[in-house]
Amino acid sequence: MLDIYRYEVIDWDDPEMDCDPDTNNLLHCQQADHLGAQAELIVYEVFRGVWAEVQFRTQTAQYTVVGLALSSMWLLLLKDSHKRPDWLRPITGWPAEGPEIRQWEQATGETWKGQR
Numbered sequence: 001m002l003d004i005y006r007y008e009v010i011d012w013d014d015p016e017m018d019c020d021p022d023t024n025n026l027l028h029c030q031q032a033d034h035l036g037a038q039a040e041l042i043v044y045e046v047f048r049g050v051w052a053e054v055q056f057r058t059q060t061a062q063y064t065v066v067g068l069a070l071s072s073m074w075l076l077l078l079k080d081s082h083k084r085p086d087w088l089r090p091i092t093g094w095p096a097e098g099p100e101i102r103q104w105e106q107a108t109g110e111t112w113k114g115q116r
Contacts (some may be wrong), residue, residue, distance in 0.1 A: 060079065
């Protein structure tokens with residue numbers, strides 16, 4: 001279970017140190033078929049608002065979270081950072097789909113009125 005309050009920062013890789021989207025989580029998340037150019041803002045807004053941990057089959061993530069950012073629902077895959085245990089590392093993400101949004105609605109008691 002994700003306890004967001006145990007983390008000090010979100011762990012993004014520096015594109016100047018590693019410019020490969022296969023190994024740099026920021027560049028990976030900024031790809032158009034993932035979170036896009038606003039990846040950092042999306043992660044920030046999801047955790048600033050009403051979010052829920054959801055069930056999602058994954059091989060790399062410890063946590064799967066759905067939340068609202070930039071007027072859309074997003075699915076985020078995250079794990080503890082290898083750099084420090086109090087850093088949370090985004091792995092990837094994309095717009096949430098119907099099953100994930102329904103899990104968010106059930107977990108939060110909220111109703112998503114946007115597009116599915």
